[in-house]
Amino acid sequence: MEPVDHSTVRRNNLSLVLRLLHNRALSRASLATRTGLNKATVSSLVGELIDRGLVRELGTDDQRRLGRPATLLELDGRRVAALGIELDVDSMKVLATDLGGRTLAQTSRVLDVAGRPQKRILATVISTTQRVYETLQESCTTIAGVTVSIPGLVDSAGRTVMEAPYLHWHDLDLSDLIREGLGRDVPVTVDNDSNLAALAEYRVGEFAGTQNLIYLIGGPGVGAGLIVDGRLARGAGGFAGEVGHMHMVDEGDLCGCGRRGCWETLVGLRPLLYNTVPDIAPELHARHDLSPEEKVAVVISRAEAGDALTLAGLERHARWLGIGLATLVNLFNPEVIILGGFFRGLGPWVLGPADATMRECAIARGAGGCRVVISTLGVSPSALGGVLHAAERVFADPTIVPYATA
Amino acid sequence: MEPVDHSTVRRNNLSLVLRLLHNRALSRASLATRTGLNKATVSSLVGELIDRGLVRELGTDDQRRLGRPATLLELDGRRVAALGIELDVDSMKVLATDLGGRTLAQTSRVLDVAGRPQKRILATVISTTQRVYETLQESCTTIAGVTVSIPGLVDSAGRTVMEAPYLHWHDLDLSDLIREGLGRDVPVTVDNDSNLAALAEYRVGEFAGTQNLIYLIGGPGVGAGLIVDGRLARGAGGFAGEVGHMHMVDEGDLCGCGRRGCWETLVGLRPLLYNTVPDIAPELHARHDLSPEEKVAVVISRAEAGDALTLAGLERHARWLGIGLATLVNLFNPEVIILGGFFRGLGPWVLGPADATMRECAIARGAGGCRVVISTLGVSPSALGGVLHAAERVFADPTIVPYATA
Numbered sequence: 001m002e003p004v005d006h007s008t009v010r011r012n013n014l015s016l017v018l019r020l021l022h023n024r025a026l027s028r029a030s031l032a033t034r035t036g037l038n039k040a041t042v043s044s045l046v047g048e049l050i051d052r053g054l055v056r057e058l059g060t061d062d063q064r065r066l067g068r069p070a071t072l073l074e075l076d077g078r079r080v081a082a083l084g085i086e087l088d089v090d091s092m093k094v095l096a097t098d099l100g101g102r103t104l105a106q107t108s109r110v111l112d113v114a115g116r117p118q119k120r121i122l123a124t125v126i127s128t129t130q131r132v133y134e135t136l137q138e139s140c141t142t143i144a145g146v147t148v149s150i151p152g153l154v155d156s157a158g159r160t161v162m163e164a165p166y167l168h169w170h171d172l173d174l175s176d177l178i179r180e181g182l183g184r185d186v187p188v189t190v191d192n193d194s195n196l197a198a199l200a201e202y203r204v205g206e207f208a209g210t211q212n213l214i215y216l217i218g219g220p221g222v223g224a225g226l227i228v229d230g231r232l233a234r235g236a237g238g239f240a241g242e243v244g245h246m247h248m249v250d251e252g253d254l255c256g257c258g259r260r261g262c263w264e265t266l267v268g269l270r271p272l273l274y275n276t277v278p279d280i281a282p283e284l285h286a287r288h289d290l291s292p293e294e295k296v297a298v299v300i301s302r303a304e305a306g307d308a309l310t311l312a313g314l315e316r317h318a319r320w321l322g323i324g325l326a327t328l329v330n331l332f333n334p335e336v337i338i339l340g341g342f343f344r345g346l347g348p349w350v351l352g353p354a355d356a357t358m359r360e361c362a363i364a365r366g367a368g369g370c371r372v373v374i375s376t377l378g379v380s381p382s383a384l385g386g387v388l389h390a391a392e393r394v395f396a397d398p399t400i401v402p403y404a405t406a
Numbered sequence: 407m408e409p410v411d412h413s414t415v416r417r418n419n420l421s422l423v424l425r426l427l428h429n430r431a432l433s434r435a436s437l438a439t440r441t442g443l444n445k446a447t448v449s450s451l452v453g454e455l456i457d458r459g460l461v462r463e464l465g466t467d468d469q470r471r472l473g474r475p476a477t478l479l480e481l482d483g484r485r486v487a488a489l490g491i492e493l494d495v496d497s498m499k500v501l502a503t504d505l506g507g508r509t510l511a512q513t514s515r516v517l518d519v520a521g522r523p524q525k526r527i528l529a530t531v532i533s534t535t536q537r538v539y540e541t542l543q544e545s546c547t548t549i550a551g552v553t554v555s556i557p558g559l560v561d562s563a564g565r566t567v568m569e570a571p572y573l574h575w576h577d578l579d580l581s582d583l584i585r586e587g588l589g590r591d592v593p594v595t596v597d598n599d600s601n602l603a604a605l606a607e608y609r610v611g612e613f614a615g616t617q618n619l620i621y622l623i624g625g626p627g628v629g630a631g632l633i634v635d636g637r638l639a640r641g642a643g644g645f646a647g648e649v650g651h652m653h654m655v656d657e658g659d660l661c662g663c664g665r666r667g668c669w670e671t672l673v674g675l676r677p678l679l680y681n682t683v684p685d686i687a688p689e690l691h692a693r694h695d696l697s698p699e700e701k702v703a704v705v706i707s708r709a710e711a712g713d714a715l716t717l718a719g720l721e722r723h724a725r726w727l728g729i730g731l732a733t734l735v736n737l738f739n740p741e742v743i744i745l746g747g748f749f750r751g752l753g754p755w756v757l758g759p760a761d762a763t764m765r766e767c768a769i770a771r772g773a774g775g776c777r778v779v780i781s782t783l784g785v786s787p788s789a790l791g792g793v794l795h796a797a798e799r800v801f802a803d804p805t806i807v808p809y810a811t812a
Contacts, residue, residue: 240739
């Protein structure tokens with residue numbers, strides 16, 4: 001087949017080589033073998049990647065037995081940064097790494113996103129991003145992009161927050177507003193928090209590369225990011241994964257969405273508190289200065305103390321969690337469901353019984369082999385997913401990074 | 407990039423050209439433009455496809471204004487047949503077409519698959535297939551393959567029926583048994599009925615090419631085939647799409663799967679009959695000589711006569727259908743949900759209210775743009791999907807078809 005455009009082929013080959021060097025060191029010879037390109041082409045591509053500061057020589061491969069030692073190459077992402085911003089009901093987290101995944105900046109602050117005026121929140125987001133951006137520019141020549149994680153429905157173009165009920169935001173062109181606020185020509189993408197967390201798990205988590213993977217996030221609402229056959233399933237308009245609103249019981253409790261009987265009314269933060277610490281639940285739930293994790297910490301401390309009411313509530317919670325997980329298994333047949341958000345702290349009490357209920361209720365034997373696990377990605381998987389999403393631009397087209405000056 | 411293997415490249419290019427000629431006639435020049443291959447290569451590829459009897463010259467393109475008229479080429483699939491067999495609780499349907507989609511054989515017979523011994527059923531399936539196979543061999547040189555559609559869980563390799571509760575079949579290596587029974591070296595694949603119907607809709611239905619499409623099949627059970635981002639989503643082990651067992655109500659009716667509250671207990675055939683024609687439902691439901699469609703015909707005739715009880719039952723049915731569809735919309739955000747099986751006859755009473763309920767219950771505004779429609783593919787979409795699935799082998803590798811003798 002003849003290339004329609006030589007520069008497209010060159011770009012694709014640069015991308016191919018850079019991806020192969022992600023997370024492993026390889027020699028020019030093994031790059032040639034893996035890509036099917038000839039050695040001269042590989043040398044030229046590697047040369048360009050070195051000149052753009054994306055790859056560096058690492059020394060020789062000592063394990064090589066025959067012939068002269070080969071020089072190993074590795075990703076040198078130090079000149080390129082990517083930025084992820086995770087906005088939640090009550091907090092703002094910022095993470096920046098270089099292309100190799102080294103953390104360049106990480107901040108987390110309490111921010112009453114849901115309670116304060118949208119304009120004020122946006123001003124804070126922009127000024128914080130601006131500060132981090134300037135710091136990154138001190139060491140990096142290229143900022144690949146900024147991804148903003150939102151707990152809500154985002155359009156598939158990654159520009160508009162359609163509906164974020166817990167933030168009381170809707171129809172907000174967040175991408176444009178932030179780019180304009182920054183006054184910089186940088187790609188700003190908005191995405192759903194569970195989508196980004198699922199992406200992070202799929203790329204760098206404990207189950208990285210698992211072709212069918214669901215990330216379930218527990219916050220004020222419950223949402224999921226769906227990896228189906230190795231790709232993030234967003235649906236026609238970007239609204240897939242709204243598992244919190246699966247209908248679960250008839251005539252159930254009122255949901256934040258205005259309907260009744262949604263899964264969220266059984267396994268969300270509010271029902272967890274009311275089921276496990278009913279005496280203080282109304283007060284605890286209303287506090288805007290505490291994160292979901294901090295509220296759940298109260299539940300955990302009572303469970304650790306052996307409080308019978310709390311333990312019974314957790315059992316009920318686990319059962320409903322398992323019933324919903326079984327529905328997800330019936331629909332998606334995933335290899336793994338990863339629990340994130342406030343579910344992370346509940347593992348000792350909830351994981352076993354939820355898993356058992358899921359196996360009991362799923363139609364495929366042994367839940368089709370599905371495992372339920374707690375996320376090991378830390379506190380801001382959605383910010384991490386945002387960073388990875390932004391960095392992808394450079395892997396797709398390394399030529400956006402300018403040549404390094406000698 | 408250098409080809410590792412010249413014959414692989416040639417095969418891929420033959421495949422590319424054959425696919426381009428599927429459903430449209432093109433000249434050699436426009437094939438060259440669309441593939442990026444040079445004209446000499448295209449001529450050679452076309453020559454080989456003609457020699458294999460897969461393509462023929464159609465005459466000249468009269469719409470061409472300048473230069474000499476170009477000869478148009480079209481798919482000539484007459485020498486290749488593919489076979490689909492749809493096994494249901496109470497029937498066996500067989501469909502065979504040539505590569506161009508022309509029907510070569512079509513049979514439908516009542517067969518008590520669920521009630522009679524498995525061995526007897528298999529013998530009938532094999533002898534019927536054998537007869538059709540022999541007929542096909544009279545006009546075709548190549549039988550691309552046989553696909554068997556089953557209402558149940560099939561392993562992802564397409565060999566084993568893991569669990570088909572309504573047939574009382576499980577752990578059955580159906581693919582091997584049929585191939586051995588036929589005594590022929592032909593690929594036999596087993597697949598889930600809703601998967602195949604979804605494939606048929608995606609390839610040749612009214613909404614062909616829709617990237618996110620769900621086919622919902624109503625039979626004794628309720629299942630779905632899921633097209634996610636243009637690909638059939640099978641899940642890790644092939645068990646995805648078991649929507650009939652989504653948990654819908656607590657303490658609900660007993661399901662065929664042994665659990666309570668599954669969607670199937672609200673919108674399957676049994677609840678439909680008990681809700682709409684309660685006086686004769688037990689007797690009607692028990693009859694093995696009637697197909698689901700024939701049983702539903704009784705409901706339809708009462709509805710047409712304006713029977714108040716039947717109409718109220720249909721309203722309830724539509725509401726539960728809509729609630730479940732909303733969950734599917736929340737999870738998959740499809741462009742269209744296509745109703746098949748016995749749902750097809752219920753359109754006038756069920757489609758409108760189910761759609762309204764879906765819009766009311768889905769979290770994305772206007773159900774994220776999802777439409778609910780009745781399948782227009784006729785009575786055996788799963789057999790058609792089976793044919794398409796088998797025919798795909800030839801599109802993927804046209805060299806499996808031998809050269810035609812002059």
